[in-house]
Amino acid sequence: MKPSGWRPIVTLVAIATVLAPAVRGQNSPPGDNVELARMFSEDQDDRKPGLHGIDWAKVKPRDDARLARTRELYASGALRTGADWFHAAMILQHSSEADDYLLAHEMSVAAVVQGKKDARWLAAASEDRFLMKIGRKQRFGTQYEPSDKPGKYRLAPTDPQVTDELRELLGTPSLAEAKATASQFDKK
Numbered sequence: 001m002k003p004s005g006w007r008p009i010v011t012l013v014a015i016a017t018v019l020a021p022a023v024r025g026q027n028s029p030p031g032d033n034v035e036l037a038r039m040f041s042e043d044q045d046d047r048k049p050g051l052h053g054i055d056w057a058k059v060k061p062r063d064d065a066r067l068a069r070t071r072e073l074y075a076s077g078a079l080r081t082g083a084d085w086f087h088a089a090m091i092l093q094h095s096s097e098a099d100d101y102l103l104a105h106e107m108s109v110a111a112v113v114q115g116k117k118d119a120r121w122l123a124a125a126s127e128d129r130f131l132m133k134i135g136r137k138q139r140f141g142t143q144y145e146p147s148d149k150p151g152k153y154r155l156a157p158t159d160p161q162v163t164d165e166l167r168e169l170l171g172t173p174s175l176a177e178a179k180a181t182a183s184q185f186d187k188k
Contacts, residue, residue, distance in 0.1 A: 030080040033087070036073060039066045040087035043094060052187050066091050067100065079107070082116030089119065093126045101130035121171040132156060140167055141178035144185050151187035155179045 043066055046059045070091045079085055089107035092100045104126035111119035121142070128138035137157045147154040155178050164174040173181070 032081050032083045033073065033078055036070070036079070036084055036087045039069065040090055042066070043091050051185055063091075063094055067095055074103075074107075079110075082111045082114030082119070085111035085114060086116045086119045086122065089122050089126060093122065093129060096133075098130055098133040101126050101133055105130060118171070120169070124167070124170040124172045128156075140170060140172045141175050142172055144182055147182075152183075153185035154182045 042062065046062060047054060049055075070088050073079060074088055079088055085107045089104040089111060092104035092107065095101065095104075105123055108119045108123035108126055112123060124140035125142040128140050128142045131138050132143055137159045139159045139162045141155055141158045143156045144153045145156045146152070158175060158178070160175070162175075167174060172178070
């Protein structure tokens with residue numbers, strides 16, 4: 001026969017076993033990676049002067065360092081939140097390598113899945129960069145290239161099969177709007 005006080009003890013042990021991870025913080029949602037957020041902010045700050053005001057001799061080495069560190073953080077499993085995936089994707093899409101563009105696209109999708117809605121545009125833009133790098137037309141109309149006239153830009157060749165409805169879902173402008181805004185990149 002079991003002692004009469006065994007049920008409360010078993011119940012307390014069961015409750016403690018269930019609650020212990022929460023008390024230690026294991027069930028709380030992960031916080032954003034502070035290092036990645038800082039690198040993202042620096043990446044964006046480097047681009048604030050605009051296309052024609054960036055000193056690439058200074059920015060390229062900083063981009064290279066951020067790219068390398070972002071790859072390390074990704075490989076170590078340090079990306080956990082939608083913001084982490086978004087920040088890493090933005091840094092990677094400033095690479096010049098097709099594989100980085102593809103990974104940036106996948107990271108953007110992961111960010112969207114984790115609730116980071118503003119990563120939709122980045123999913124489209126990184127896919128467009130990837131496609132252009134491998135010699136294909138972009139799909140969403142997010143990328144521009146120099147035109148035949150010095151200092152002028154145009155929308156890079158774009159696959160007309162993608163609908164404006166899909167573009168809208170991904171937070172990109174219609175094809176007509178994208179063409180009309182090419183001049184924003186012109187040297188003033």
